[in-house]
Amino acid sequence: MKKMKKWLALGLAAVMVLSMTACGGSGDSAGGGGADSSGESSSADGKTKVTMAVWNGSWGEDLQAIQEDFNSKNEDIDLDIQMQTGDYSDFLGAKVASNDLPDIYLLTPYQQVVAFAEAGRLMDLSEEPFVDVVYPTALEAVKGSDGKIYAFPHANEYLGVFYNKEIFANAGIDTLPTTRDEFAEVCAKLEAAGVQPIAPTYKESWTLKHLFSMLLTPFVQDDIPGFLASLNSGEGTFAVDGIDEVFAFLDIMKQYSGSNMMDQDSTSGFNALANGQAAMLLSGEFSLSTVAHADPVQDIGCFAVPVSNDASKNKLGADVATCYVINANTEHPDLCKRVLAYMSDPEQKWITQLTMDLGDAPPAMPYTGGEPSSAMDDYTRYCDEGNTVPWVYQQYANGFDVTSGDILQGYMAGAKDQATVIQELDESYLNFIQ
Amino acid sequence: MSILFQKRRKFYYALIIPALILYAGALLIPLFGGTIPYSFLNWNLMSGKKSMAGFENYVKLFSDEGFRISFLFNLKLGVFTIIGSNLVSFVLAYFLNKNIRAKGLSRALFFIPNIISAVLVAFIWTFIFSQILPNLAETMHWDWLGSISWFGSPGTATFTIILVSVWQQIGFLMMIYTAGLQTIPMDLIEAGKIDGCTGFRLIKDIQLPLLMPTITINLFVSISGAFKAFDVPNAMTAGGPYGTTTPVAMDIYKEAFVKYNMGYGAAKSVILFLVVAAVTLIQLNFTRKREVSY
Numbered sequence: 001m002k003k004m005k006k007w008l009a010l011g012l013a014a015v016m017v018l019s020m021t022a023c024g025g026s027g028d029s030a031g032g033g034g035a036d037s038s039g040e041s042s043s044a045d046g047k048t049k050v051t052m053a054v055w056n057g058s059w060g061e062d063l064q065a066i067q068e069d070f071n072s073k074n075e076d077i078d079l080d081i082q083m084q085t086g087d088y089s090d091f092l093g094a095k096v097a098s099n100d101l102p103d104i105y106l107l108t109p110y111q112q113v114v115a116f117a118e119a120g121r122l123m124d125l126s127e128e129p130f131v132d133v134v135y136p137t138a139l140e141a142v143k144g145s146d147g148k149i150y151a152f153p154h155a156n157e158y159l160g161v162f163y164n165k166e167i168f169a170n171a172g173i174d175t176l177p178t179t180r181d182e183f184a185e186v187c188a189k190l191e192a193a194g195v196q197p198i199a200p201t202y203k204e205s206w207t208l209k210h211l212f213s214m215l216l217t218p219f220v221q222d223d224i225p226g227f228l229a230s231l232n233s234g235e236g237t238f239a240v241d242g243i244d245e246v247f248a249f250l251d252i253m254k255q256y257s258g259s260n261m262m263d264q265d266s267t268s269g270f271n272a273l274a275n276g277q278a279a280m281l282l283s284g285e286f287s288l289s290t291v292a293h294a295d296p297v298q299d300i301g302c303f304a305v306p307v308s309n310d311a312s313k314n315k316l317g318a319d320v321a322t323c324y325v326i327n328a329n330t331e332h333p334d335l336c337k338r339v340l341a342y343m344s345d346p347e348q349k350w351i352t353q354l355t356m357d358l359g360d361a362p363p364a365m366p367y368t369g370g371e372p373s374s375a376m377d378d379y380t381r382y383c384d385e386g387n388t389v390p391w392v393y394q395q396y397a398n399g400f401d402v403t404s405g406d407i408l409q410g411y412m413a414g415a416k417d418q419a420t421v422i423q424e425l426d427e428s429y430l431n432f433i434q
Numbered sequence: 435m436s437i438l439f440q441k442r443r444k445f446y447y448a449l450i451i452p453a454l455i456l457y458a459g460a461l462l463i464p465l466f467g468g469t470i471p472y473s474f475l476n477w478n479l480m481s482g483k484k485s486m487a488g489f490e491n492y493v494k495l496f497s498d499e500g501f502r503i504s505f506l507f508n509l510k511l512g513v514f515t516i517i518g519s520n521l522v523s524f525v526l527a528y529f530l531n532k533n534i535r536a537k538g539l540s541r542a543l544f545f546i547p548n549i550i551s552a553v554l555v556a557f558i559w560t561f562i563f564s565q566i567l568p569n570l571a572e573t574m575h576w577d578w579l580g581s582i583s584w585f586g587s588p589g590t591a592t593f594t595i596i597l598v599s600v601w602q603q604i605g606f607l608m609m610i611y612t613a614g615l616q617t618i619p620m621d622l623i624e625a626g627k628i629d630g631c632t633g634f635r636l637i638k639d640i641q642l643p644l645l646m647p648t649i650t651i652n653l654f655v656s657i658s659g660a661f662k663a664f665d666v667p668n669a670m671t672a673g674g675p676y677g678t679t680t681p682v683a684m685d686i687y688k689e690a691f692v693k694y695n696m697g698y699g700a701a702k703s704v705i706l707f708l709v710v711a712a713v714t715l716i717q718l719n720f721t722r723k724r725e726v727s728y
Contacts, residue, residue: 010448010451013449014452016452087691089691089692090687090691093690093691096479096480096482097479097696115481116480119481120482204672205672205673205674259580259583260580260583260586261586262583262586262587262675263563263583264564265560265564268564268565398478398480398481398694399480399693399694399695402692402693406673406674406676407676409674409677410675412675413586413675415588415675
């Protein structure tokens with residue numbers, strides 16, 4: 001009897017401990033059940049599960065609709081799109097570390113695709129149908145170091161100056177600035193008209209990594225591979241010809257971004273443009289999602305950052321910002337390819353749904369439909385004229401882009417001068433090359 | 435050791451086993467099987483390449499400016515939040531232990547920040563600093579207030595994080611101090627009063643010494659909290675401006691998951707672990723000695 005009591009006590013102690021793990025464990029499996037569930041699992045109705053991971057954005061409802069559409073059209077596939085809340089790079093890192101990546105997932109182009117392809121994680125997609133429809137420039141962004149195509153570049157995004165057409169007209173500005181001096185004049189005119197010229201977002205350093213890339217690329221556009229090769233060899237420097245113009249432009253931005261510019265993040269900056277509190281915002285087309293939700297919706301156009309006084313250098317930054325890859329170790333390569341074919345068909349819901357709203361990125365291929373807007377018209381014009389440049393930050397050694405934003409923040413806050421910033425950029429780049 | 439203990443020793447150890455297994459699975463195995471071995475590797479998470487690095491990662495740490503800045507920030511954050519939150523919470527607990535009206539309600543109000551998620555707390559305060567204060571300054575024509583850039587300089591950004599951390603922590607610490615104050619027998623205090631010990635001397639010579647066990651716990655909680663700080667700085671400044679408010683925990687996270695240097699990140703966590711362990715051991719030793727029994 002006494003012995004039984006002892007065993008009972010032991011059992012209870014074990015149950016108590018296990019009940020704690022049960023509570024903790026449920027969160028894990030809900031958050032990161034990736035390819036582990038893709039293995040032999042097929043749902044009750046005989047469908048095979050294909051998992052796809054994307055990062056969390058404003059597209060939750062769109063993806064839900066797409067998933068339903070896809071699953072209703074495919075009797076043998078159960079597509080499961082998982083939105084990763086929180087930091088996607090954290091998710092990727094954890095999945096890589098545990099060797100547990102989903103069947104299809106999002107990556108950023110260039111360096112990340114190259115690194116993942118070299119590590120043997122990606123399926124070669126060079127023979128897929130999308131290769132024939134996607135713009136050739138977009139395919140450049142998703143090639144591995146062996147020249148094969150490893151990802152589907154689903155959209156182009158663009159970085160530039162987004163401006164409020166009505167405010168510009170009211171301030172008597174009828175021609176858009178094409179040089180830095182003209183830009184400074186425009187800012188002065190706007191300020192004289194009682195409008196804040198530029199909406200700041202400098203509290204968040206990722207906006208500054210975009211900004212620095214936007215300003216730097218025009219000066220290295222003629223030889224981007226050469227610029228990066230010199231950086232990657234450890235001999236390069238950010239003190240390129242024209243870097244003085246970059247900092248001169250930053251000085252204009254600091255002068256016209258309002259008094260508390262370092263306290264404003266992307267949310268408040270995007271809102272300032274959307275509500276007509278500021279005339280311009282230097283950011284990407286994604287900021288227009290905020291504009292779309294304001295009432296009334298402001299008429300926002302877009303032009304290339306006039307960073308140089310040589311107008312011919314100033315081009316709109318348009319590039320592939322995200323792409324989809326297939327896990328090389330997936331158990332269902334053919335099913336995954338069918339999902340990809342659906343995603344790259346302009347007639348299907350993937351593209352029609354994801355281009356419906358203002359602020360949606362245009363697909364990197366010819367398509368019809370989409371929400372017409374002044375900014376889209378401007379983007380199309382720049383593309384047609386061939387006046388676009390890529391985003392150089394995506395081609396830095398993996399991880400340096402984040403640091404570049406942090407360093408530039410010191411200049412915006414007035415704590416570091418141009419020489420210090422360049423020196424810090426050069427020195428910290430060395431930490432990212434092996 | 436009683437005879438009974440000797441007799442049942444095996445059974446007592448058996449009772450620990452389930453918890454020990456959990457502890458081993460959640461902490462010991464990851465630490466000794468993962469973090470510590472990883473810290474001797476050159477492991478880039480993106481390329482997947484691993485190679486032995488020996489003590490290279492640890493050597494690199496000593497010349498790492500970013501790590502030094504985060505460590506100093508942690509120290510600053512630690513010193514000010516530990517002193518600030520313990521002082522304020524003790525004062526609150528002391529006065530809310532007196533016979534005043536709406537005592538329970540006041541205690542509850544001071545406790546509320548503690549039950550709100552730290553991230554939410556940080557967002558509320560960010561809104562106050564970046565939107566409400568500038569607007570207030572404009573309406574009241576307080577130019578001195580309007581000209582402060584709360585997140586634009588390392589000093590002010592650190593101040594906002596300290597303020598919010600203190601604000602969030604005091605509720606919990608206050609509750610423990612209140613409980614401690616209530617365990618002090620009234621007769622000791624009354625005896626002290628009869629002997630002419632009143633006011634501040636009563637606190638200093640009778641109540642504080644008797645509170646030492648509580649102070650031990652509170653210091654332990656706030657010290658380890660300060661070194662592990664992540665959520666409030668992350669949501670308020672994300673480490674900015676230019677990385678000056680990055681606590682060590684965030685620096686480690688960025689090293690491993692943003693810069694993808696898993697091995698180097700692991701080396702940083704080992705150092706953080708050792709420092710926190712050392713600091714808390716010293717503190718426990720120090721305050722335990724001052725505990726009095728009656």
